[in-house]
Amino acid sequence: MxxxxxxxxxxxxxxxxxxxxxxxxxxxxxxxxxxxxxxxxxxxxxxxxxxxxxxxxxxxxxxxxxxxxxxxxxxxxxxxxxxxxxxxxxxxYLQPNHQMTPDAIGLLMVYLIRTVFKERKESVKILDPAVGTANLLSVVYNQLRSDGLQVSAEGIDNDDLLLSIASVNIDLQGLEDIRLTHQDALGNLLVEPSDLVISDLPVGYYPLDTNAAKFETSFEEGKSYSHYLFIEQGLTYLKNDGFAFFIVPANLFQMDESKTLLSYIQKVAYFQGFIQLPKEFFKNEQSRKAILMLQKKGAQAQQAKEVLLAVAPDFRERESLQRFIAEVVDWKEKNLK
The missing domain is CATH 1.10.150.470 (DNA polymerase; domain 1)
Structure with missing residues (x-):
């Protein structure tokens, strides 16, 4: 409150x-x-x-x-x-792809980051390639800084208004070491590889076929899914061993085209988890989302023995939430270095 x-x-x-x-x-x-x-x-x-x-x-x-x-x-x-x-x-009346990521989802992402990633680091560089209003980025940024980490971040968006809101949002908070860039995030990015990639991905078809063709997750015919391309782009600009947390459609891997995405993920990263968000957060099942947790391959990375497949409870149900947190901690101890 x-x-x-x-x-x-x-x-x-x-x-x-x-x-x-x-x-x-x-x-x-x-x-x-x-x-x-x-x-x-x-x-x-x-x-x-x-x-x-x-x-x-x-x-x-x-x-x-x-x-x-x-x-x-x-x-x-x-x-x-x-x-x-x-x-x-x-x-x-903003379109769904332009709407802000709710705090509850951002805080759940922070918890996952803390559990599987934060303890490895003293400083963290974050990339959000679809930063929007920067609410998700600033939630994660503020929480990790409160843990004593040195945090820097890059946020990218091609929407003038959303990026202006993000800039005001960050400046009013007095946040340091956050750079915002106005561009198509599926182009060539002038950013160094990041330790952590987070994003509430825009869902739908990407309009620029010529640019999409440069990606392995593009389709041979017709328009390609922008959320597939964003996942590939995020992993491209992620350091080896780094983690990516993407907010994606809950039915991401139920689509026929998902074979293309899975093939790419298996090539460059480890599929570590898929956490369905509470149904109470969404108007209907079709709009439901999940958090996709990936780790880029590297010397310190390994595939979890058991992928974390879970359904997050309604956060108002304290006992259920505590059980869920305990399950994630137990999974991490058994499956990740």
């Missing part, structure tokens, strides 16, 4: 967004970017061609004057921004 500081910051963001929507005739999320940039720019509204009006600018200054990050953690700021993004997602 949001605390008072989170609620107060969200209220300020929401109120200032409503003013900017009316004054600048912009969508909720566009106005959220504008108000975030105003706060970062000395809490001063940006006035162009007399807009917003002086009266509106005065109201914005009053709102911005109430903002104080001195006593807020990055995680509390993220939660407030997340509430504003959720509000904007509903008002602007």
């Amino acid at each position: 949001a605390n008072e500081k989170v609620t107060a910051l969200f209220s300020t963001l929401h109120s200032s967004v409503e003013i900017l929507q009316k004054e600048l005739d912009m969508s909720y999320l566009e106005s959220l970017v504008e108000t975030g940039e105003n706060i970062l720019d000395g809490k001063e509204p940006r006035i162009i061609d007399g807009k917003p009006s002086e009266e509106a600018a005065k109201e914005l200054r009053k709102l911005y004057a109430t903002v104080s990050f001195d006593e807020m953690s990055a995680e509390e700021i993220r939660q407030a921004v997340q509430l504003a993004i959720l509000k904007g997602t509903k008002e602007d």
